Structures are given as structure tokens and as C-alpha cells.
Amino acid sequence: MKYILVTGGVVSGLGKGVTASSIGVLLKACGVRVTSIKIDPYLNVDAGTMSPLEHGEVFVLDDGGEADLDLGNYERFLDLSLSRDNNLTTGKVYQSVIERERRGDYLGKTVQVVPHITNEIQDWIERVAHVSVDGSGQLPEVCVIELGGTVGDIESMPFVEALRQFQFRVGAGNFCVVHVSLVPVIGAVGEQKTKPTQHSVATLRSLGLNPSLLACRSSEPLGDSVREKLASFCHVRPEQVLTMHDVSNIWRVPLMLEAQGAHKTVCSALGLEAAAARADLHRWRTGLADKWDALVTPVRIALVGKYVELMDAYLSVTKALQHACLAANRRLQLEIVESEHLVAPGEGEATHSQDEHAAAWAALRSADGVLVPGGFGGRGTEGKILAARHAREGGVPYFGICLGMQIAVIEFARSVLGLAGANSTEWDAASPDPVVVFMPEISVTHKGGTMRLGARRVLLETSDCVTAKLYQAEREIQERYRHRYEINPEYVERMEAAGLRFVGRDETGARMGVLELRDHPFYVAAQFHPEFKSRPFKASPFFLGLILAASGQLNTFLSGRATPVSSPVKRRATDAAAHKQQLDGTIHAAFQNLAVQEKQ
Numbered sequence: 062m063k064y065i066l067v068t069g070g071v072v073s074g075l076g077k078g079v080t081a082s083s084i085g086v087l088l089k090a091c092g093v094r095v096t097s098i099k100i101d102p103y104l105n106v107d108a109g110t111m112s113p114l115e116h117g118e119v120f121v122l123d124d125g126g127e128a129d130l131d132l133g134n135y136e137r138f139l140d141l142s143l144s145r146d147n148n149l150t151t152g153k154v155y156q157s158v159i160e161r162e163r164r165g166d167y168l169g170k171t172v173q174v175v176p177h178i179t180n181e182i183q184d185w186i187e188r189v190a191h192v193s194v195d196g197s198g199q200l201p202e203v204c205v206i207e208l209g210g211t212v213g214d215i216e217s218m219p220f221v222e223a224l225r226q227f228q229f230r231v232g233a234g235n236f237c238v239v240h241v242s243l244v245p246v247i248g249a250v251g252e253q254k255t256k257p258t259q260h261s262v263a264t265l266r267s268l269g270l271n272p273s274l275l276a277c278r279s280s281e282p283l284g285d286s287v288r289e290k291l292a293s294f295c296h297v298r299p300e301q302v303l304t305m306h307d308v309s310n311i312w313r314v315p316l317m318l319e320a321q322g323a324h325k326t327v328c329s330a331l332g333l334e335a336a337a338a339r340a341d342l343h344r345w346r347t348g349l350a351d352k353w354d355a356l357v358t359p360v361r362i363a364l365v366g367k368y369v370e371l372m373d374a375y376l377s378v379t380k381a382l383q384h385a386c387l388a389a390n391r392r393l394q395l396e397i398v399e400s401e402h403l404v405a406p407g408e409g410e411a412t413h414s415q416d417e418h419a420a421a422w423a424a425l426r427s428a429d430g431v432l433v434p435g436g437f438g439g440r441g442t443e444g445k446i447l448a449a450r451h452a453r454e455g456g457v458p459y460f461g462i463c464l465g466m467q468i469a470v471i472e473f474a475r476s477v478l479g480l481a482g483a484n485s486t487e488w489d490a491a492s493p494d495p496v497v498v499f500m501p502e503i504s505v506t507h508k509g510g511t512m513r514l515g516a517r518r519v520l521l522e523t524s525d526c527v528t529a530k531l532y533q534a535e536r537e538i539q540e541r542y543r544h545r546y547e548i549n550p551e552y553v554e555r556m557e558a559a560g561l562r563f564v565g566r567d568e569t570g571a572r573m574g575v576l577e578l579r580d581h582p583f584y585v586a587a588q589f590h591p592e593f594k595s596r597p598f599k600a601s602p603f604f605l606g607l608i609l610a611a612s613g614q615l616n617t618f619l620s621g622r623a624t625p626v627s628s629p630v631k632r633r634a635t636d637a638a639a640h641k642q643q644l645d646g647t648i649h650a651a652f653q654n655l656a657v658q659e660k661q
Contacts, residue, residue, distance in 0.1 A: 070261025117373030125515030430611030439488025461586030583610030
């Protein structure tokens with residue numbers, strides 16, 4: 062097993078996660094099997110209890126792990142399915158060591174940062190790196206490790222020391238360091254300054270880690286003289302100084318690294334020279350980077366959210382929209398709508414101005430489709446309800462995720478069933494019609510890791526629905542959940558009688574997973590989070606459905622897909638293979654229909 066450590070310097074937020082993911086893309090293009098680990102130096106056990114406005118989104122994994130958003134970058138770029146152990150935090154390390162101390166595993170020794178904490182970190186990395194994550198069953202060959210924060214932070218010191226020791230544990234030729242640093246531009250003349258990176262590398266080297274590559278973030282490509290100066294003062298060759306300047310889209314980063322020979326340097330440091338000669342990023346270039354820049358026909362989507370001050374809170378949602386637009390050949394125009402601004406000033410606790418209110422409604426009304434993502438708490442929910450009503454009554458394509466599904470149910474109960482007091486007990490415990498309620502098995506005393514989390518089956522009630530056609534599923538689909546509240550089953554029969562169909566449920570049939578509205582161009586909501594499994598080359602079916610509906614392509618697309626036929630008998634392996642071939646054919650036909658329509 063070989064390891065690549067990605068560190069950061071000068072400031073945080075430079076794109077270490079994208080850099081680490083892009084290095085993984087390069088290695089995969091060379092035919093190397095890759096896995097990833099993200100180290101977060103905070104004391105939280107995981108990201109699950111952090112505010113989206115402080116830390117961005119919580120990325121949910123198949124096993125229910127609540128992780129840093131960078132694991133989403135790894136899964137999307139590398140098409141992997143990671144576990145909670147691929148996100149290592151200070152909280153997890155100390156929790157593990159303390160539990161071992163309580164069991165007496167250290168035989169009475171004084172437990173210290175060195176060697177007990179540092180050994181635990183090394184053991185954890187080595188254990189997780191030897192787990193297959195690509196679905197092939199084959200073990201990875203290279204593990205890319207991203208160390209959060211910046212070099213010199215007091216929080217990351219135990220990890221830096223552990224990784225210094227780790228390079229000797231795994232041996233020469235099995236470990237290399239990529240350091241991401243900032244080269245700022247100072248003054249009106251636009252001079253690129255190297256001193257911050259010089260100091261950052263000096264700090265890194267003083268801690269016993271020597272970079273094989275410098276990935277220098279800048280607004281423009283580095284000048285030759287700047288690269289030579291950095292090489293001279295940072296003890297690397299000029300070709301080991303990479304310019305990581307701003308590009309038109311995120312998928313150009315691996316191409317930028319390839320053009321500068323990053324894969325050759327990394328493979329040389331790890332003794333994989335033969336692999337570097339096989340690098341092939343043709344599909345990445347033509348199917349993603351170039352295709353995204355060439356999209357012309359716009360589709361306008363209004364994202365109605367409550368954490369819009371920090372759009373990283375909706376990172377996977379925006380990425381899933383991009384993937385869908387790539388599949389549908391549409392240029393995304395994303396309108397960010399603060400849900401609180403949809404409520405008229407003076408109503409409730411609204412504090413915004415009339416101009417903000419008017420601007421929010423103008424953005425919503427101009428949209429071709431409406432997306433209401435997940436969230437917690439009552440703030441902004443009335444605005445989301447107004448957005449759901451606008452989409453339902455106006456025939457505007459609507460997609461609700463988690464809270465967005467609960468919002469759709471509340472709005473329907475109020476407007477269609479006439480239950481004016483319908484609400485969720487999450488923020489209105491005294492509601493006379495609690496159409497959304499707390500799940501009985503969820504802890505009320507502990508927050509971390511106590512929600513309904515991870516990949517779960519959703520059983521389809523019928524094959525005659527948009528969901529079955531988009532997913533090309535006969536009986537079930539599987540997606541990732543993260544919620545504490547659910548649709549109250551006592552109201553389901555009345556809602557279905559009025560036209561709101563719950564087409565997906567859990568194994569018991571009592572917990573609602575997917576809803577669709579009859580006689581509407583596209584009105585779909587899911588209790589799960591399909592954005593977490595969306596990939597650049599495999600868009601999430603629901604996000605694709607929203608984009609297709611918003612651009613007037615959905616009916617043409619669905620007409621090329623066979624409606625799955627439900628069968629009570631489980632298919633044999635041979636039947637399943639034949640069925641997959643049939644479904645692949647219908648998918649191909651659907652996209653052919655779209656291509657014909659585009660030409661016309």
C-alpha cells in the first residue's frame with residue numbers, strides 16, 4: 062500500500078479536497094485503484110452536530126456516517142462508496158484511546174499523546190486504507206490522505222507527528238506529500254508573492270515532512286520566475302511546483318494537474334512509473350470539462366433554502382443539479398432564494414425589507430423549476446411552504462428533499478385538505494393536525510448519530526409512477542437518509558384520496574419515502590437525500606427528472622423508457638442480467654429521443 066498526504070498552508074479553504082480528489086482521478090486514469098481518508102482536527106466525533114452555516118453540509122455515507130463535505134468530493138470524483146471510518150477526527154481518535162484505557166488495554170501505562178494517540182492514528186489509517194471501496198472487491202493500491210486545516214495549527218499537531226512517523230512505518234517509496242499553498246497577488250501591479258508559501262513549507266519541513274509537489278493556488282498561472290523562486294527556497298525542482306489557478310469549472314483541475322505532469326511526479330515518488338504512461342483522461346475532458354463549458358440552452362432552477370449565506374451547506378445539491386444538466390444538455394442558471402424573504406414583511410417574525418421580498422418572489426416566479434432542500438428547525442419553513450404552493454398551483458416542476466417533502470405535505474394538507482393548522486411537531490408541538498411527527502425510535506437526549514441515517518431500501522407501491530421510470534426500478538430503490546421526523550401515517554389515506562400519491566415506502570409500508578402529485582408536470586418529493594449518490598457520469602434520477610421537466614424534455618425522455626413490470630418473484634441471476642441489458646437499451650433509446658428532439 063502506498064500513501065499520498067495532502068496538506069495545506071497559509072490559509073484554509075484553498076481547495077485541498079478538490080486537489081486530493083483530482084490526484085485520485087489522475088491515479089485512476091493511470092489504472093491505479095484508489096481510496097481516500099479525510100482527517101479533521103476538530104474534537105467533534107463527526108460533522109453531524111455542526112451547523113451548516115459554520116461547517117457546510119453534512120455528507121451522509123452508506124453506513125450512516127455523518128462526514129465532512131470533502132468526502133462528497135472524493136465519492137463524486139472517484140466514484141467510490143466510503144464509510145464513516147474514512148473520516149478521521151480528533152474526537153474519534155481520543156474516544157477510541159480513552160475506551161481502550163478504560164478496558165485496561167494499555168496494561169497500566171501512562172497514556173500519552175506520543176505514542177498512544179499517534180499510534181492510534183497510524184493504525185486507523187492503515188486499517189481503513191486496506192478496505193475495498195470501489196465495488197470491485199479488490200484492495201486499493203494508493204490511499205490519498207487529506208489533512209484538514211493548515212500546517213502549524215495546534216489542533217493538527219498530533220496528526221502531523223503521527224504522519225511523520227508513518228512515513229517510516231510504510232517505508233521509502235510508499236509515501237509522498239503534496240502541499241497546497243497560497244500565492245497571493247499584492248498591489249496594483251499584480252505581483253505574485255512567494256513568501257507565504259516559503260514560510261509554510263519551512264514549517265512543514267521543520268515538522269519532518271518534505272513535499273514532493275507544491276500545488277500553488279493563485280488567480281492566474283504562476284510566472285516562470287515565481288516557480289523557479291519557489292523551487293529554490295522550498296527544496297524542490299521547478300517542475301514540482303504546480304500552478305493551481307482559477308479555471309472555468311471544477312472538472313478542469315485534474316486536467317490542469319495532468320498538463321503539468323503531476324501524475325508523473327507522484328508515480329515516480331511512489332515507484333509507479335509504468336502506471337504514469339497509461340494516463341487517459343479523454344472521457345473526463347470531453348464528457349465533463351469541455352461539455353460543461355459548451356452548454357448553451359439555459360434552465361433556471363430556484364433553490365429555496367434557509368442556509369443560503371453559506372452555499373457549501375447545499376454543496377451536494379448544487380453538484381447533483383450540475384450532473385443532471387450535463388445529462389440533459391442544459392446550462393444551469395441557479396437562482397438562490399432565501400426562504401424567509403418569501404414571507405411578506407410584517408408577517409410573523411419577518412425582518413426583511415419589501416425590496417428583498419419582491420426580489421425573492423421575482424426569482425421564484427422566473428424559475429423553470431423549484432427545488433426545496435433539507436434542513437432543520439422552523440425558521441424559514443413558511444416561505445418554503447409558499448414556494449411549494451406556487452409550484453403546485455402553477456404547474457411548475459417541483460422537487461423536495463427531506464424537509465422539502467415534509468413541506469409539500471404540510472402545504473397540501475393546508476391548501477387542499479383544508480387543515481389550516483397542519484404543521485410539523487418539530488416546530489409546532491401544539492398543531493391540531495400534526496402531519497409530520499417525530500419518529501419514536503429516535504433519541505431525545507442525544508443528537509450525534511441518533512437520526513435515521515444511511516442507505517435504506519425504498520419499496521415502490523406501483524410501477525406506474527415517474528419514480529419507477531426515472532430509476533428504472535421494478536420493486537425498490539436504495540438511497541441515503543438523514544432525518545428525525547416523518548410523515549404522519551394517520552393522514553396518508555386522506556391525502557392519497559385527494560391526489561397526493563405516496564409511491565415509495567419502507568418495508569413496513571407505514572413510513573413514507575417518496576410522494577408524487579397527480580395531474581402535475583413534475584411534483585416529486587423524497588424523504589431521503591438523492592444528492593449524496595449523484596455522480597458526474599451518472600446523474601441522480603430525481604435531479605435529472607427535475608431538469609428534464611423544467612426544460613420541457615421529461616415526456617420525451619420517459620417515452621423512450623419502458624415502464625417496469627412489477628413481479629412478486631425474485632429474479633434469478635440470469636434473468637437479472639437479461640433485464641439489465643433490456644433497461645440499458647431503454648435508457649439508450651430515451652437519450653436518442655432527446656437527441657432527435659434537440660436537432661429538431
